[in-house]
Amino acid sequence: MPPRRSTLIAILSIFGCAALALSFVDAARMRARQASALADKLELVSRLQLTDLCLFTEARYTRHPSQADLHSAFMDHPLAFEHFPTGSLVPPPAALLKAYENLDRKTEVSD
Amino acid sequence: MKIWIEKQKYLIDYTLASLARRKVKNAGLLVVYSVLVFVLASVMLFTHALRHEARTVLEGAPEVVLQRMVAGRHDLIPPGYLERLGRIRGVQSQEGRLWGYYYDSVVKANYTFMAPNTEAEAIAPGNIVVGPAMARVRGLAAGDVLTLRAYTGKLTRFTVARILPQDSELVSADLVLMSSDDFRSFFDMPAGHFTDIALRVANPQEVRNVAAKLAAQFPDSRPILREEILRTYESIFNWREGIVLLLSSLAVLAFVIFAWDKASGLAADEKREIGILKAIGWETGDVIRMKFWEAALISVFAFLIGYLAAYVHVFHLASALFAPVLKGWAVLYPRFKLSPVIDGLQVATLFFFTVFPYAAATLVPIWRAAITDPDAVMR
Structure with a gap:
């Protein structure tokens, strides 16, 4: 007798949930593998005094x-006019941007 | 309990048989739903991982960078600034940085030229160290000779000493490192001048005080704190995530209309089905439970398919679908593999906002159809 549809869907659900859990395990495994590369990047940034990605x-x-x-x-x-496509993706609107420190002088004159 | 489980199993059997009767329609719904979850999950996973990478890597950036402004534009630091900076309390070390941009008309790409100090990277005069993306675009390998036109107009030959590691591409793709003498003669920059100054502050709590002192003592300068750099990236990624989500919100809206239409205007055969079920003895609760299973199965499976496809897309296929959007007009674009960081709360939020609204939207009209008289529904 072929298995019932509900049994098949239960098995499929278990597989789906296992795959979801596996994505977290896989992420942790890849993170551990890439940890030294990340440390190298940090070291390069600090050695060359880089400020941006x-x-x-x-x-x-x-x-x-x-x-x-x-x-x-x-x-x-x-x-x-701003004409590079990235410009529309990169700078947030000025009203939302709080990237500037509120140092006294800066509040008086524009940057 | 066993009876309850057996009952649910029969309901699911019936639901699946009912779904199979409208195979094409339901398969289409599952595909559209999964694609929607895939787009949302891809954006979420990508920006979260990139934000984490930026935060981790830029922890190594200088605590304060001091720029000089002339008539609202960035200008060179003149001699004497470095010495004056050393007298400010709290500054552990200060160092003039030499860096700038170079447009390579051969490949139409911008490079970042930099002269690291000798302790960081000793580069012999006439040699350069290049970033991996630049090496790829110009087809360079260690030992090759590269000729560039200096700002004086003179053609200058450099020997590639080495290529920076591939793993560091996210921060070094377009870098060209050279000795400070080469840098000054290439850009015709006078001795004693610097592009800007990097400051190290011993006590992290003193950084703002130091920046305030700098702003007061050097009125023509602009201090940029590491905190600001991190915040700039945070807002860039939030903004970009927002833009993509805004664009995909059109798709979300279309899906909401589709789901609402499907749910609110029950097809005549669905209404007839409900009427027949009630006529042969099904209770209102059973009909609602059956329809609940229908909505739950479709939405949960769409979530699982969409999320898993997004995970593979972002972390195993290097976000191939996003690359054209991120590249813009740039010739040099880094090839980088993000370190996968998944926020469980974010995944739970995505689950909540993709699965529950659909299930809820379908249940209300079903309940309305299920409480009406079977005779009226079937007519």
Whole structure:
């Protein structure tokens, strides 16, 4: 007699849940394997005094977003528009950005 | 208990048979639902892992970077600044950094040129150490000679001493390291000038005080704290996650309309089915339980398929579908493997927001159909 549909779906569910749990185990295994590479990256950053991730190399303000000021996208010439695609993905709106420390001088003049 | 389990098993048997009668429609629903979970889970896993990577790696960044501004633009640090900085209490060490950008018109890529101090990396004059992505784009190997046009217009030959490790690509893809003398002559930068200054502060609680002192004593400068760097990346990833989620919210909305339409306007044959079931003696509770199993099976399996596919996509296939969005117009893009960090709470939240609304949306109209008179439903 073939197994009942409910039995098959129960077996399938158990497999699905096991795969879900396995993803956490696999993640832990990969993390352990990549731990030394991560430590090497940290060491390189600290040795070379790097400040940014190398994610977007198309413009200077997207290569080093933490070092560029918020207006650099519009500084190339008067009435310059921001024209790199990454620009729309990288800088958050000024109102949401609280990246700048609230040092006294900065509240008086714009950066 | 055994009777209850047996009853549920019969209900599931019936539900599966009922689903199989509308095979194409339900398979389509499962596929669309799984794709939706896949997109949401991919964004969630990718940004969480990238955020964790950024936080871990940038812990090594200098506590404070001091830039000089002239007329609102970043300018070189003139001689004498470093000495004046040393007199500020709390500053453990200060070091002028030499770095800048170079546009390579051959491959139309931007490189980051840098002259590390000799203790960090001793590079002989005439040699360079290059990042893995740049080596890939220019087809370089250790020992090769690279000719670049300096800012004075002179063609300069460099020998590639070595390539930085592949594993470090996320932070070093476009780096070109050279000696400080080579850097100064290549960019025609006068002696004693620096791009900016990196400061180490002994006591982490003193960093803000030191930055406030810097702001007061050097009115033409802009101090950038490590805390700010970390926060910048945090907001970039939040923003990017938000943008992608906003775009996928259109898909979510379409799915909500689809689910609502399916649920609220029960098809005539579904209504007839409910009427027949009630006429042959099923109770309202049984009908609702049967339909509950239908919604639960579809949504739970869609969640499992979508989540597992997203996991494989992000951590085993290096987020291949996201790469074009992240690359923008950049010629150099790092190939990196993220260290998989999964937030259990995030997965639970995703489960809650993808499985429960669908189950709830389908149950209400079923209940309304199930409490009406079977005769009226069947007509």
